[in-house]
Amino acid sequence: MPNRSEKQIRSLVRKVETRADGERMTVAGYAAIFGEVADIAGIYREVIARGAFSRSLRTDDVLALFGHDSGRLLGRTTSGTLRLAEDAKGLSVEIDLPDTTDGRDVLTLIARGDISGMSFGFNIVHEEWDFSVEPPLRTIIDVDLVEVSVVSAPAYAGTSIALRSLESARAEIEHRHFVPAIRLRMKVGLDLALRK
Numbered sequence: 001m002p003n004r005s006e007k008q009i010r011s012l013v014r015k016v017e018t019r020a021d022g023e024r025m026t027v028a029g030y031a032a033i034f035g036e037v038a039d040i041a042g043i044y045r046e047v048i049a050r051g052a053f054s055r056s057l058r059t060d061d062v063l064a065l066f067g068h069d070s071g072r073l074l075g076r077t078t079s080g081t082l083r084l085a086e087d088a089k090g091l092s093v094e095i096d097l098p099d100t101t102d103g104r105d106v107l108t109l110i111a112r113g114d115i116s117g118m119s120f121g122f123n124i125v126h127e128e129w130d131f132s133v134e135p136p137l138r139t140i141i142d143v144d145l146v147e148v149s150v151v152s153a154p155a156y157a158g159t160s161i162a163l164r165s166l167e168s169a170r171a172e173i174e175h176r177h178f179v180p181a182i183r184l185r186m187k188v189g190l191d192l193a194l195r196k
Contacts, residue, residue, distance in 0.1 A: 024096050025097045025103075026094055026095065026096050026097070027074075027093075027094070027095045027106065027107075027110065027150060028093065028095075029093055029117070029118045030089060030090045030091060030092055030093065030118060031091045031093050031118040031119060031148045032048050032052075032090045032091040032120055033048070033089060033090040034048055034049065034050045034052075034089065034090050035047060035048075035049075035050070037137070042135070043135060044136045044138055045133075045135055045136070045137045046137070046138045046139075047137065047138075047140070048090070048139075049139055049141050050086070050088075051141075052140050052141060052142055052143055053086050053091050053143060053145055054086055055125075055142060056122075056142075056143060056145040057085070057145065060077075060144060060145055060146075061076060061077055061078045062076065062077045062082060062084060062146065062147060063075075063082070063147040063148075064081070064093070064095040064147070064149070064150075065147050065148070065149045066105070066106055066150055067151055067152065068119065068121060068147065068149045070147075073098075073102075074095050074097060074102060074103060074106065074150065075095045075096055075098070080096075081095065081096045081098070082094070084145075084148065091120065093148050095148075095150070106150050109152065110150075114152060115150055117151055118148060118149065118150060118151065119148070119149045119151045120145060120146075120147065120148045120149070121145075121146045121147045121148075122143040122144060122145050122146055123143065123144040124140065124142075124143060125141075125142040125143055125144055126142040127139065127140050127141055128141060
């Protein structure tokens with residue numbers, strides 16, 4: 001089985017916007033786009049299926065971070081300072097920036113054009129692999145969304161995580177084919193033994 005406990009990170013270079021709403025400064029953008037195929041470290045391709053976040057959005061407390069650093073909290077869903085939604089395009093993010101050093105830094109960096117995207121951290125719940133194409137294609141069906149981040153340099157997860165994910169999927173496919181064959185052999189062996 002794939003290692004579902006290891007948090008994975010995916011990033012997206014899309015315009016991040018700020019807007020003022022009274023005294024509140026809000027950052028808005030997309031952390032994920034549905035249906036876009038991404039190259040994961042040259043090892044496999046990946047696409048996020050529509051609805052991949054819907055279960056998690058109903059149940060999980062998701063954090064908004066600066067650069068995936070849990071010590072640099074910008075908001076969270078349970079306090080209402082982070083709002084997430086799936087729409088036809090992808091995972092929409094709105095963060096009410098706090099009046100903290102990090103909040104002010106994020107606002108300044110976006111205004112200067114130094115912040116170029118958003119990202120999300122997740123654990124896989126359900127995925128599908130297509131090994132009939134090269135490189136293999138992974139479709140993310142369902143995730144536990146852990147956090148979304150405002151990032152200065154979006155980048156996909158490192159090669160070691162990508163390789164482990166691919167190797168786990170291959171092992172699972174082999175296991176699915178191997179275990180039924182063993183069970184069949186054991187059943188045939190048992191049937192033959194009972195006939196004697």
